[in-house]
Amino acid sequence: MKVAAYQAPLLPSGSVAAIGLIRERVAWCEAEGVEILCCPEAILGGLADYAPRPAEIAIDVEGGQLNAVLSPLASDRVTTIVGFTEISASGQLYNAAAVFHRGAVTGLYRKLHPAIRKSVYEAGDQLPVFTIGGLTFGIVICNDSTYPEPARILASRGAAALFIPTNNGLPLEKADVVADARRVDAARAMENRVSIIRADVAGRAGGLVSYGSSAITDAGGTLLQSARRLTEDLLVADIGAARRG
Template identity: 30%
Template sequence: MRDFRIAAVVCRSPVGQVKHNLERTRYWTRRARREKAALVCFPELNLTGYSNREDIAEHAISAYGAEIDELVRLSADQQIALLVGFAEKACDGRIFASHMAITPQGRTGVYRKLHLAPPEADRFSPGKTLPVFHWSGIRFGIQLCYDAHFPELSTRMAEAEADMIFMPHASPRGQALDKHQSWMRHLPARAFDNGLFVVACNQIGNNGNGLVFPGNAVVFSPSGEIIETRLSGDPGMLVADLTADQLHHVRSHRMRYFLPNRRPGVYSQTPTLTNLDE
């Protein structure tokens, strides 16, 4: 990979207020561009707002709709890639929790959340594909909130040569520090075990639909160490430089880069139960 500056936004995203959320997306995109970021990542479902209630279907938008067209133009105008989230209404009527990558060249790609949290399972359909995006000298994956609790997903992205994984969240309850401490139980492991960067950001404030979000953000290096963190109680933006040297430091070390030493053929076997009671 090349040296790469990213921005991760912490913003309030009221449910159903797509016009308002689009305006805030424009605002933070321009702020990120002024900070010379090459890519800006927004929280999970930042365009439609996050809800696990039945009414989320009323607010879902198409991946080919006018809102996305507007963001494609914004990306081209500002010359910055966008990672934006929305409740996606598919052509067959199913609703997905989706995150779209939009490049200044007008290319788009969508990740649909693979692992739905139990309160979401009646509202969304799970995705079935595992994309890793290649753009401007980097490879990256996207995971949404609950996805991050499943180590196999990060490993599969690492096997596809991902340099970084973006993990937008809509994770409510508690203060920013409380949520950060919760993330510290598993997010550093996703970076450390797979030798890649992890970037996570969360919604903030009352979404007008019964949920309040703490608004934290953090970036981990491929060695699982914090590069930047944001624990403020206000909307804002974290900016971090992800460097090729940080990645090389881990991946060139015979003891610190674990991925090449995996044995997937062994893992595919059915475990042998050995009875020690007899």
């Protein structure tokens, strides 16, 4: 199966530009036979931890708001994984990623390990697997990938690939984490015999920097594609749909 990781620009908090950017990538993927496109963590609106009013960038799933926001990305050929801030019926915020398939949200993952010590996000507690076009996969968001257990559980449930929406927008002195991400991706791949597709942001905005750690790694830990530093990019690779070994 052909998959893609979109390294999107690091946008200002609250920006609505992401949908248009992703729509362009979906159109390209349709033309090139890409079946699953992974976008970064919190690509819609940015991370709530950095927002002046976090609830204002949050999106409701149960009431249908997310389906409406994502409707421009509808495609019969390309499934898109999109990171956003979810607000629950009780007002809790979650760092989430949606699986948007044929015009509807068909799956949702909530980040298990919010990375900031006093994050506004609640922790998720589910590790679902999804199947699209014969590929069974899991999602772990950014910091979740540094913990071996989520990947192990997802692989035990049949995942042949892990998609990792990431947002490494950080203060300059902490921003160069690309090598760390590469080591984590190789470790999770080799431990579980799964392909790893990581999609990060890149650039500078709001006093933060992300060098861009987007990459695609095969189930043996070999780096297949890696993104250019500090700039928007799109990585594409063919991965196996079945777990090996």
